[in-house]
Amino acid sequence: MTMNSPISLNRRTLGRLLAGSLLAPGLSALAQPAYPDKPIKIVIGYPPGGSVDYVGRLVGEALGQRLKTPVVIDNQGGAAGAIAAQRVVSSPADGYTLLVGSSNELVATRLVNPAQRYDAQKDMTPLGLIATAPVLLVAGPRAAVKTLPELIELARRKPGQLSYGSSGVGSTLHFAGELLKQRAGIFMTHIPYRGVASLTSDLAGGNLDLAMLSVPAALPFLQSGRITALACTGAQRLAALPKVPTVGEVPALKGYELSGWFALMGPAHLPPAIAQRLSQALQEVLQDPAVRRKLEDGGNVTATGREDLAALMARETRQYAGLVDYAHMRD
Incomplete structure (x- = not known):
């Protein structure tokens, strides 16, 4: 049998194909584009001009500069922010659809309306506290x-x-x-x-x-x-x-404290590397003196982005639940 026989050629070809298939997963991982490689959408649950919209647009623009990608603001008003939150909950966990939300839709609305379909503590990934907003x-x-x-x-x-x-x-x-x-x-x-x-x-x-x-x-x-x-x-x-x-x-x-707040959130199961990238970018944004000044001019207290947002949500859920019962808010 000669080296150029059809059988030998087929064997060599098969060997190359098998070797390629074994290497393919590693090559595929290496070929994945770095996040982000396309525009990010930030959903806001209130109309333009309000406090959440103001904070969302300010932070969105600064995040876009840090991440070197366009950030698009999508206002989806209704149900005290719950419509927008539900949209983010239902989005792919790829880091391209995020929420700048408030304590209303992230904690309060579910306690007053048990029919709400999502639970922000279970169905979303907390990425960082932006600011608190005393009343x-x-x-x-x-x-x-x-x-x-x-x-x-x-x-x-x-x-x-x-x-x-x-x-x-x-x-x-x-x-x-x-x-x-x-x-x-x-x-x-x-x-x-x-x-x-x-x-x-x-x-x-x-x-x-x-x-x-x-x-x-x-x-x-x-x-x-x-x-x-x-x-x-x-x-x-x-x-x-x-x-x-x-x-x-x-x-x-003494000890009385109850403020609204704004936070950056993503869908549940956001890949850890993407969540870390977004959290770090937010922390850098909140260290910018110009951003801090604009937030504080609006009556906010700027956060660091490193606060334990999940713990804050759990703590306020307990506090708000007691007030719902005290004031008969479901009646």
């Missing part, structure tokens, strides 16, 4: 109080006669108000509003006594003197409003 307790002209101790004294003298507004049942603003009532031992009537515009209009116009408001919503009315800031709900005073005390500065309310 402001503000008084309108009808309340005629200038400090939190004055309010507590008045509420105790007139149980149930004072009203406070929030952006809706189960919102962070609502939880902040109910925690104040619980800790101070006072009763005020909660008035839920569908939008901040009508809430601030009623407050400034004397149709409502008090309100829990986000800093951006309250600032124009504070600057015009139409409402008064009594306290903020964070652990420390805000850089944007250094003269406004915290609720916890009242001795009887």
Whole structure:
């Protein structure tokens, strides 16, 4: 049999094919493109112009610069952010669809609405805390109080006669108000509003006594003197409003703290290398003085991105669950 026989050629060819097949998995892994190699989509569960949208666009742009890839913002409003969160939960775990979400859709909404299909603690990958957003307790002209101790004294003298507004049942603003009532031992009537515009209009116009408001919503009315800031709900005073005390500065309310927050999340089962890449990029973004300044100008307290976000979500789930029962939020 000659070296050029068909049988010999076929054997040599078969050997090369078998060798190639054994090497193929390693070669395939080496050939995988580095993440990211295409645009990343950040989904936001609220319309453009709100606080979550502001934070999401700011962080998205900075992340794109760090990761050297375009970042596209996709606003999917509805159900207090839950529609957007569900979309991310249902997306491929490849790092190209992320959520900049708030404490509302990541913790609160499921406690108020048990029919919600996703559980953020089980169905998402936490990538990093972006910032916390303390709430402001503000008084309108009808309340005629200038400090939190004055309010507590008045509420105790007139149980149930004072009203406070929030952006809706189960919102962070609502939880902040109910925690104040619980800790101070006072009763005020909660008035839920569908939008901040009508809430601030009623407050400034004397149709409502008090309100829990986000800093951006309250600032124009504070600057015009139409409402008064009594306290903020964070652990420390805000850089944007250094003269406004915290609720916890009242001795009887020491330790009170309840703030909204913003976080970067991905679908569950995100590959560890991609999750680490995104987390590291977020930490670098949050160290940028320009980013920090813009976040804090909006009334936020910038995080480091290294906080234990999963532990925060678990802790607040327990706290919020107690407030849901206290305020009968499911009724």
